[in-house]
Amino acid sequence: MLQKVYIPTDATEDEPRSFFFMSKNALTSSSSLIILLQDRGVFCAGQWGRRAIVSEGLRHGTQIPFIKMALQSHWEVIVLNPNDNFIDVNSEKEKFSAREEASTFKQSVWGIPKGGSSSPEEHTVYVWDHFIAKSAARNVAFIAHGYGGLVFVDLLVQRKCEVMNKVYSVAFIDSTHNMQHQSRHDPEIREWIHKNCREWVSNSKPLNKTVGFLMRVSCPTFSAGTEKYGLAPSCCLQPIFKYLKSKLKAKMTTSSRNSPVATRSSTSKKRGNK
Numbered sequence: 001m002l003q004k005v006y007i008p009t010d011a012t013e014d015e016p017r018s019f020f021f022m023s024k025n026a027l028t029s030s031s032s033l034i035i036l037l038q039d040r041g042v043f044c045a046g047q048w049g050r051r052a053i054v055s056e057g058l059r060h061g062t063q064i065p066f067i068k069m070a071l072q073s074h075w076e077v078i079v080l081n082p083n084d085n086f087i088d089v090n091s092e093k094e095k096f097s098a099r100e101e102a103s104t105f106k107q108s109v110w111g112i113p114k115g116g117s118s119s120p121e122e123h124t125v126y127v128w129d130h131f132i133a134k135s136a137a138r139n140v141a142f143i144a145h146g147y148g149g150l151v152f153v154d155l156l157v158q159r160k161c162e163v164m165n166k167v168y169s170v171a172f173i174d175s176t177h178n179m180q181h182q183s184r185h186d187p188e189i190r191e192w193i194h195k196n197c198r199e200w201v202s203n204s205k206p207l208n209k210t211v212g213f214l215m216r217v218s219c220p221t222f223s224a225g226t227e228k229y230g231l232a233p234s235c236c237l238q239p240i241f242k243y244l245k246s247k248l249k250a251k252m253t254t255s256s257r258n259s260p261v262a263t264r265s266s267t268s269k270k271r272g273n274k
Helices: 050-056 064-072 098-105 120-132 147-158 160-166 187-196 229-235 237-258 264-273
Strands: 003-007 018-022 033-037 076-079 140-145 167-173 197-201 221-223
Touching: 003 120, 018 120, 033 064, 033 120, 033 147, 050 229, 064 076, 064 237, 076 120, 120 147, 120 160, 140 147, 140 237, 147 160, 147 167, 147 187, 160 167, 160 187, 167 187, 167 237, 187 197, 197 237, 229 237
Parallel strands: 033 076, 033 140, 140 167, 167 197, 197 221
Antiparallel strands: 003 018, 018 076
């Protein structure tokens, strides 16, 4: 029930294009917007990992359960496609002239790079700039697995103010981000990560138990309830959504407390002044 959106938005059908998926009202609804950001690898949009799909089935290896739970919570969803970066020149020759191939092939040994998506980082920034940042959603959350966590931190560094204002929480799963190298020693970024993010890691401890021995810990860290990397996302599905809902509730409560409330006395004073 998601829509396929091609990018870059100004590309013609003859140009190398990538795509991502989003729910029908992802850009127009003011409700929460959940962004799914997968690990780096050969797997496609909507997949956490191919091995888990083969050995455990769609419920464990794909993002389908996450998408369903988000929609059931009346949230909107965007499924990023960070690994769709190049077109194989050998298999796509009929789509491009020899001259086009000669000029673009030099840019990468992998083939022709797709505009706005030549890397997971570029893909995420492009979708942020052209879609997420312009969406009506006031509360955006990311669920990022593996290299996807590094990609999110890269987005945070590049679009610091925008991300801090629009994103209320991030759930990392076995993230490979490195705050020491990526944050450029920015105390605001470090504080924001620690305050608004939580990570689940493959671990022998029971699900959702605190894990505190990681050297690179930059936010509260908990066990995914499994030592199998490929099963970590599906195993911590429930605690992730519980966490995101609690963070959203806390934000809404804080916003309501800080918003000015018209009292009877203040109203009467205004009328008297008139």
